[in-house]
Amino acid sequence: MEAVVRTTLEVRWGECDPAGIVYHPAYIDWFSVARMRFLKANGVSYMEEFHDSGVVLVVLEATCRYTKTLRAEDEVTIAAQLVERSRTRLALTYDVFNAEAELCATGRTEHAFVDMQTNRAVNLGRKAPRLWELLLTLPMSENPA
Numbered sequence: 069m070e071a072v073v074r075t076t077l078e079v080r081w082g083e084c085d086p087a088g089i090v091y092h093p094a095y096i097d098w099f100s101v102a103r104m105r106f107l108k109a110n111g112v113s114y115m116e117e118f119h120d121s122g123v124v125l126v127v128l129e130a131t132c133r134y135t136k137t138l139r140a141e142d143e144v145t146i147a148a149q150l151v152e153r154s155r156t157r158l159a160l161t162y163d164v165f166n167a168e169a170e171l172c173a174t175g176r177t178e179h180a181f182v183d184m185q186t187n188r189a190v191n192l193g194r195k196a197p198r199l200w201e202l203l204l205t206l207p208m209s210e211n212p213a
Contacts, residue, residue, distance in 0.1 A: 069110050069111075069205070069206070069207045070106075070109050070110060070207065071149055071150075071207040071208070071209050072147050072148070072149045072209065073102070073105055073106040073109040073110070073147070073148050073149070074145050074146070074147050074148075075098075075101055075102045075105045075145065075146045075148070076143060076144070076145045076146075077098065077101070077143070077144050077145075077146070078141060078142070078143055078144075079094075079138055079139065079140050079141060079142045079143075079144060080140070081140045083097075083140075084139065084140045088139050088140045089137055089138070089139055090137070090138040090139065090140075090142075092132070092134065095132045095134070095164065095173055095175060096130050096132065096175075096177075098144070098146050098162075098164065099130065099132075099146065099148070099160075099162045099175055099177055101146070102146040102147075102148035102160075102162055103148055103160055103177065105148070106148040106149070106150065106160065107206075110205075110206050110207065111202075111205070112202060112203070112206070117199050117202060118199065119184070121195070121196040121198075121199045122183060122184045122185060122195070122196070123181050123182065123183065123184065123190065123192065123195060123196055123199065124181075124182050124184055125158065125179040125180070125181065125182075126179060126180050126181075126182045126189075127177055127178070127179055128157070128178045128179060128180050129176070129177065129178040130175065130176070130177045130178075131175055131176050131177075132173055132174070132175035133173060133174050133175070134172070134173050135171060135172060135173060135174070136166065136170055136171065136172040136173075137172070138164075138166060138172050138173075142166055142167065143166070143167040144164055144165065144166060144167075144172070145164070145165045146162055146163070146164050146165075147162065147163045147164075147165070148160055148161070148162050149161055149208075149209040150206050150207065150208045150209065151176075151208065151209055152178070152208075153203060153204075153206070153208060155181075155191045155192050155193045155194075155200065156180060156181060156189060156190070156191055156192065157178060157179060157180055157181070158178070158179045158181075158203070159176060159177065159178040159179070160176070160177055161174070161175065161176045161209075162174065162175040162176070162177075181195070183195060
């Protein structure tokens with residue numbers, strides 16, 4: 069199990085403004101990619117485990133603090149880690165680094181477990197007990213970096 073999962077990407081031109089600087093919403097997309105990779109690296113396939121159980125992760129909150137500019141063709145690494153877990157929610161944090169390992173952004177997302185049919189938040193322990201037990205095995209970071 070990996071408490072911190074790193075995902076490396078190359079900044080695409082489509083993620084940038086006309087000056088070639090990464091447009092701020094791209095970071096939120098990168099967080100989504102990093103979140104899926106965090107789950108997969110720890111043995112949880114989002115589509116198989118969540119969707120096939122009739123549950124989706126709905127974003128309740130997403131934040132990002134930008135500290136250093138990234139541009140098209142830069143290599144970025146997003147480090148994702150689980151920082152909160154309950155029967156109704158998950159929260160992850162993200163650190164975005166450039167190729168020189170300089171911190172360029174930090175972020176956090178909080179998610180609710182939602183029933184796909186009713187669009188209502190659920191207690192995962194009741195709705196999908198096997199999935200809840202699987203999520204209990206995920207490594208959680210106590211002191212997010």
